[in-house]
Amino acid sequence: MASTSCSQIPLRSTSFLKNSVLSGATHVLSKGFYLYSVLIHPPANSRAPQTPISAAMQEDKGLIVETSDGKSKLRIPHVLSVAGSDSGAGAGIQADLKACAARRVYCSTVITAVTAQNTVGVQGVNIVPEDFVAEQLKSVLSDMHVDVVKTGMLPSLGIVKVFHRSLKQFPVRALVVDPVMVSTSGDVLAGPSILAGFREDLLPVADIVTPNLKEAAALLGGVHLATVDDMRSAAKAIYDMGPRNVLIKGGDLDASFDAVDIFFDGENFYELRSPRITTRNTHGTGCTFASCIAAELAKGASMLSAVRIAKRYVETALDYSKDIAIGNGLQGPFDHLLKLKSDVRNSCRPRPFDPDDLFLYAVTDSGMNKKWGRSIRDAVKAAIEGGATIIQLREKDAETRDFLESAKACVKICRFHGIPLLINDRIDIALACNADGVHVGQSDMPPKVARALLGPEKIIGVSCKTPEQAHRAWIDGADYIGCGGVFPTNTKKNNISVGLGGLKDVCVSSRLPVVAIGGIGASNARSVMEIGVPTLKGVAVVSALFDRESVLVETRKLHALLKETALSVK
Ligand SMILES: Nc1ncnc2c1ncn2[C@@H]1O[C@H](COP(=O)(O)OP(=O)(O)O)[C@@H](O)[C@H]1O
Numbered sequence: 220m221a222s223t224s225c226s227q228i229p230l231r232s233t234s235f236l237k238n239s240v241l242s243g244a245t246h247v248l249s250k251g252f253y254l255y256s257v258l259i260h261p262p263a264n265s266r267a268p269q270t271p272i273s274a275a276m277q278e279d280k281g282l283i284v285e286t287s288d289g290k291s292k293l294r295i296p297h298v299l300s301v302a303g304s305d306s307g308a309g310a311g312i313q314a315d316l317k318a319c320a321a322r323r324v325y326c327s328t329v330i331t332a333v334t335a336q337n338t339v340g341v342q343g344v345n346i347v348p349e350d351f352v353a354e355q356l357k358s359v360l361s362d363m364h365v366d367v368v369k370t371g372m373l374p375s376l377g378i379v380k381v382f383h384r385s386l387k388q389f390p391v392r393a394l395v396v397d398p399v400m401v402s403t404s405g406d407v408l409a410g411p412s413i414l415a416g417f418r419e420d421l422l423p424v425a426d427i428v429t430p431n432l433k434e435a436a437a438l439l440g441g442v443h444l445a446t447v448d449d450m451r452s453a454a455k456a457i458y459d460m461g462p463r464n465v466l467i468k469g470g471d472l473d474a475s476f477d478a479v480d481i482f483f484d485g486e487n488f489y490e491l492r493s494p495r496i497t498t499r500n501t502h503g504t505g506c507t508f509a510s511c512i513a514a515e516l517a518k519g520a521s522m523l524s525a526v527r528i529a530k531r532y533v534e535t536a537l538d539y540s541k542d543i544a545i546g547n548g549l550q551g552p553f554d555h556l557l558k559l560k561s562d563v564r565n566s567c568r569p570r571p572f573d574p575d576d577l578f579l580y581a582v583t584d585s586g587m588n589k590k591w592g593r594s595i596r597d598a599v600k601a602a603i604e605g606g607a608t609i610i611q612l613r614e615k616d617a618e619t620r621d622f623l624e625s626a627k628a629c630v631k632i633c634r635f636h637g638i639p640l641l642i643n644d645r646i647d648i649a650l651a652c653n654a655d656g657v658h659v660g661q662s663d664m665p666p667k668v669a670r671a672l673l674g675p676e677k678i679i680g681v682s683c684k685t686p687e688q689a690h691r692a693w694i695d696g697a698d699y700i701g702c703g704g705v706f707p708t709n710t711k712k713n714n715i716s717v718g719l720g721g722l723k724d725v726c727v728s729s730r731l732p733v734v735a736i737g738g739i740g741a742s743n744a745r746s747v748m749e750i751g752v753p754t755l756k757g758v759a760v761v762s763a764l765f766d767r768e769s770v771l772v773e774t775r776k777l778h779a780l781l782k783e784t785a786l787s788v789k
């Protein structure tokens with residue numbers, strides 16, 4: 220095990236530990252002192268057994284730090300990417316930022332070169348002056364707590380040296396070296412002159428180095444690598460140059476191979492295999508892979524686990540992005556956040572939420588649809604045709620897969636008619652079918668968590684019985700509240716009804732639009748709307764529409780009645 224010591228040392232005076240790879244964690248910041256728990260790794264090439272990074276994280280006692288004002292704050296795992304900018308944003312700094320964001324890790328950046336690049340190739344490279352690379356490094360490392368540094372394009376020997384010096388001055392927990400030399404398009408990003416810098420300075424202090432086939436060949440003086448066996452030999456030979464771990468990426472193997480990478484930790488070889496995805500959108504896979512390893516290490520994963528997660532992440536992102544079209548060249552970027560397709564797929568886009576959408580709110584019920592022999596989609600179609608202004612799928616006992624298929628079909632129908640579709644309770648289904656939002660009860664997913672999962676554009680409704688709950692829903696970022704049950708109902712067991720008085724209290728206090736729910740139908744809808752509070756925008760109905768022979772006829776009837784009432788209430 221590496222030795223562990225704990226000492227109080229002045230702020231930013233860790234450079235006495237030069238030449239050691241150091242893991243540290245600040246616990247208390249007061250009077251200009253860090254209480255610094257130091258894990259000193261002897262220089263890697265002395266081949267001491269490595270300290271698992273997760274152990275270093277435990278030294279941190281979690282990610283909570285106490286600041287000088289006595290408040291505890293969350294310290295966010297942090298990767299610094301030292302790399303080149305890719306104007307096409309498929310690789311380089313841009314890929315690193317997206318990969319870290321996708322893996323929920325903060326990423327700062329030091330730009331070493333600006334490339335003019337697209338899906339055709341690299342049209343130009345402008346190298347950032349060495350002293351300005353040094354200045355960027357100092358800005359970030361002297362201020363922010365960086366856990367892991369990941370390097371990409373280091374275009375000159377001078378920049379490698381500058382970087383190496385900064386690392387000595389500002390040690391970090393782990394170093395991931397992606398020895399970028401040639402882009403997938405075949406353009407040179409860093410010439411052979413940097414090889415000496417890699418061999419002498421960076422590899423001996425790297426926790427992992429991740430060359431692709433061409434880069435591994437260059438590091439080894441130009442050997443030819445074409446098979447998985449060649450990759451194993453290369454991993455061993457590169458390991459002998461000093462890094463703690465080596466990963467040889469096999470994306471460029473013959474297309475008949477699986478996507479195979481070789482990971483070597485000095486003792487064992489691991490063959491990481493995934494199906495080769497047929498796509499042109501592989502620009503930036505290497506940068507992404509290394510950034511994801513760095514992100515997982517920053518969160519505290521062991522090296523093997525970080526590498527495995529990174530492999531799975533790249534595979535998932537490539538598969539998701541295999542049919543997207545960005546640029547006209549041979550090598551397209553992929554979607555790191557797995558989000559770009561969801562809005563494009565539906566040619567009819569959802570429109571923003573309008574409180575008047577709550578006017579006639581139809582809530583489906585699987586039991587009732589079964590009883591009347593209707594599919595969910597037929598029920599939804601009929602309700603829309605009858606005048607429903609918003610739909611909620613409330614399918615408490617549907618099997619997940621059936622529910623998802625029905626929900627997808629209903630999203631199509633609703634988008635076509637410009638009617639919002641919400642899912643009751645099931646955030647997973649709402650996400651998977653790209654519904655317009657969800658409706659949650661007081662004991663369902665908290666609205667704030669739902670918002671974080673669904674994003675800012677989705678509609679979130681919350682069931683509330685009291686003004687306090689309505690206030691909470693507003694604080695939590697809901698879009699509307701459903702108040703009820705107004706009258707006793709069979710669709711919810713043990714549900715105490717609030718009556719028209721309770722509804723009125725909630726509507727008067729609510730800062731959100733309200734829809735009344737519970738036992739409402741043609742016989743009592745007028746009395747509900749006649750409470751005459753402007754926040755009350757409509758009624759939500761289950762049985763009065765769906766526990767009837769004709770959903771269409773009942774919806775039409777109720778719509779007409781509500782319209783008439785609205786005119787007289789105004
Ligand atoms: N077509 C593909 N299908 C699945 N995985 C791939 C594909 N191409 C590359 N990979 C994976 O992406 C990662 C990056 O590898 P590679 O493309 O060789 O890096 P680089 O971009 O540096 O050339 C590796 O894990 C590799 O196996």
Ligand SMILES: Cc1ncc(COP(=O)(O)O)c(N)n1
Nearest residue numbers: 303304310311402403502503
């Ligand atoms: C700025 C920059 N950094 C790295 C790469 C390598 O990525 P790829 O191998 O996918 O072309 C690149 N093309 N551009």
